[in-house]
Amino acid sequence: MLSLTAAAQKSPTADENFHLVAGYSYLKWGDYRINPEHPPFAKLWAAVPLLALDTNDEPLTREARDRVQVNGKYGWLLANQWLFSSNDAQKLFFLAKIPMVALGSLLGLVVFCWTRELYGLPAAFAALVIYVFDPNILAHSAVVHTDIPFALALFAGTYFFWRTLREISWFNWLMTAACFALSAVTKFSFVTILPIWGVLGIIHILSSTPMRSRITSNATITGSWQKAGWIAAIFLSVIVLTAGAIWAAYGFHYEAVVGQRGPLGLAAAAKPSSWMIPWIRLSSEYHLFPEAWVSGLVYALSTFNRTAYLLGEVSGEGFWFYFPIAFAVKTPLPTLFLLLASLILLTNKQKDATSRRFFLLPICVFFALAVYSRMNIGLRHILPIYPFLFVWFGGSVGTFWASRSAPKRFGVLLLGLWLVWSTLHVFPNYLAFFNETVRAGDRYKVLVDSNLDWGQDLTGLKRWMDDHKVARIELAYFGTADPAYYGIDAIHKAGTWSTVLEKPHNNGDAQETYIGISATHLAGVYFGPSKPYEKYLLAEPVAVIGGSMYIYKAMH
DSSP: OHHHHHHTTTTOOOHHHHHHHHHHHHHHOOOOOSSSTSSHHHHHHGGGGGSSSOOOOTTTOOOHHTTTTOOHHHHHHHIIIIIISSSOOHHHHHHHHHHHHHHHHHHHHHHHHHHHHHOOHHHHHHHHHHHTTTTHHHHHTTTSSSHHHHHHHHHHHHHHHHHHHHHHHHHHHHHHHHHHHHHTTTTTGGHHHHHHHHHHHHHHSSSSSSEEEEEOOOOOOOHHHHHHHHHHHHHHHHHHHHHHHHHHTTTTSSSTTTTSSSSOOHHHOOOOOOOOOHHHHHHHHHHHHHHHHHHHHHHHHHHOOEEETTTTTEEESTTTTHHHHHHHHSSOOHHHHHHHHHHHTTTTTTTTTTHHHHHHHHHHHHHHHHHHHTTSGGGGTTTHHHHHHHHHHHHHHHHHHHOHHHHHHHHHHHHHHHHHHHHHHTTTTTTTTTOOTTTTGGGGGGGGGGOSSSSSOHHHHHHHHHTTTTOOOEEOOOOOOOOGGTOEEEETTTTOOOOSSSSSSSSTOOOOSSSEEEOOOOOTSTTTTTTGGGGGGGGOOOOETTTTTTEEEOOO
């Protein structure tokens, strides 16, 4: 409820418009040409409730959807014309967020179950509390995006793979394969699961831990070659089921839409590496996988390097220390203290030390791959490590509590109350959460984009304007929602996307008393050498809305 009620007080984040219209077009017309940069599951799932509504689909004609392939920006215009000009966008987004929150709740349930299986019921409740009151989880659970659904697929898949390594049953086997298949139709980062599971499988093969089979008859498998054979069979079944799931997710059609002429525009925009080209040609010639899925995968693998911002610096190649710093400032301090305590506990020789070390491997592998990729556009790209951490921390809390040591129990209660207070205190501004190591006014000097400012505070801006009787405002908005939908009369300045009508920015020479500047634009991330709002960096803001929108007296 915290996630959903917080999201209801915010405007949609920058990517949600495009994702929602894409999912709707997939379900309504089997048209997968909108936003093929991501696999379809999360978008399909979010759009399901919209089918029960009598929406006005007049902007989404076949001709308009055809145009998306010719002009990439037109997809955003189309999304906003449908959402904000032709329908009640707030209602559509609220309904779309309910299925997303359901996936976040399911992820919490898996965290609880795995912790209980390893460490018992008290530890499971501790892990669940840490999960439920984590601001990053709360922020992204209601966002129509791939991050929480992928975290669920990776974590649940690894859970069932771990169960399968201990006991091979039809249920464990099927759930392992199903979760991997779900990851492949959720986010192209699914390839990171292969090295994680591969290393875990090799360690199990080389260990003395037996595998128990419940497939045909009870049997204990101890030989390395036997274990390797079973694990190979598991991986083979995963590949087969995943291939079927990919085709099913795209309606068993090779073309992105029936009757499409020519290749996807996204495929033409991608710049594949030389090793991809033979595979692309093979898939195209023999229709190995749906065209939209292949195009999206190639595009994703070709666009790792994005404009990155960290500690006031902008880089076109990213920073190797981006995710370590993002993790350090965006994770609640009580959770970081639990990390330190868990690392200390890890050095002790206890009966469950092996299971605790198990969680280090997925965390370390995924984190290392994220650092290597340089996809430095948000902490959300390492969200999948958090559920593993929470299970680990739950076990640590269980150990401290079971020790019956008064100082340890007091420490556990203190950290728990601190976490709950810090999360409730920032409600509903979970996306803009930074821990106490960063001053509220300095957050944009450390990180921006989806870490802080993702276009979510138009509703807060409108409340501020009403409270201060500001009829019109200059606006440099980093987002794709329509300010006019929220009743904001704005003079659009450089950086604001005109995503409802194709019109020029700046509205001539009109001037107003106040200017609202999104934190990302204040930092000048996407303006190149030009930094049009640099003069405001030394000024004192009149107000800061939701942590992401800075209000200043306009300087003309």
